[in-house]
Amino acid sequence: xxxxxxxxxxxxxxxxxxxxxxxxxxxxxxxxxxxxxxxxxxxxxxxxxxxxxxxxxxxxxxxxxxxxxxxxxxxxxxxxxxxxxxxxxxxxxxxxxxxxxxxxxxxxxxxxxxxxxxxxxxxxxxxxxxxxxxxxxxxxxxxxxxxxxxxxxxxxxx
Numbered sequence: 001x002x003x004x005x006x007x008x009x010x011x012x013x014x015x016x017x018x019x020x021x022x023x024x025x026x027x028x029x030x031x032x033x034x035x036x037x038x039x040x041x042x043x044x045x046x047x048x049x050x051x052x053x054x055x056x057x058x059x060x061x062x063x064x065x066x067x068x069x070x071x072x073x074x075x076x077x078x079x080x081x082x083x084x085x086x087x088x089x090x091x092x093x094x095x096x097x098x099x100x101x102x103x104x105x106x107x108x109x110x111x112x113x114x115x116x117x118x119x120x121x122x123x124x125x126x127x128x129x130x131x132x133x134x135x136x137x138x139x140x141x142x143x144x145x146x147x148x149x150x151x152x153x154x155x156x157x158x
Contacts, residue, residue, distance in 0.1 A: 028070060031059045038121045039084045043073055045129055046082075054078070054136075064105055074111075078139035081106055081113045082132060084121070112139060 035043075035058075043058050050056060060074040073082040089095050103113045114135055120128045 025061075028059050028061050031070060035059070036084065036086070036118065038118045039072055041125075042082070042084060042116070042121065042129070042132070046073065046075075046132070049129075049133060050136075064109065067105055069102055069106070075136060075139075078136050078143060079111050080136060080139050081111050083113060083115045085115050085117050087118070089115070090117070 039058075043056065046056050054075055054077055057074045057076065058072075060071045062069045062071055062074075071081045072084050074080070075082075083099075085099075089099060099115075106113050112135070114132060116128050116132065
């Protein structure tokens with residue numbers, strides 16, 4: 001669309017999506033195309049296990065005030081984010097700090113983050129899936145009981 005014509009005719013054009021949303025959409029599509037085999041494998045396994053009972057979102061963009069995060073796998077009903085981490089998440093100090101910041105930001109809005117390493121998935125896939133599905137069940141029971149997320153520590157205090 002020609003902006004000069006719009007200005008000359010005093011017609012104001014407001015795009016449906018902001019530039020940041022457009023950029024994040026492109027970025028998310030690229031991440032989905034470049035997903036690691038481990039990310040795809042755990043996503044597909046969870047989709048099979050919960051077969052339309054839960055909405056499981058892959059590479060989900062989340063805007064929080066001034067921060068923008070892309071969650072590897074997000075289960076909205078359980079308020080659970082599953083992050084599949086490579087080796088650099090344990091070796092790079094800057095990445096560790098970013099992960100802690102991200103986890104704290106998500107925790108503030110009630111989203112629990114579980115981190116599973118690629119190594120865990122390669123070595124003992126069933127154990128990793130059992131850990132994730134166990135946490136999903138706990139989160140779902142906490143959400144359904146109180147209609148808001150409650151931590152295990154809060155449950156033990158009552």
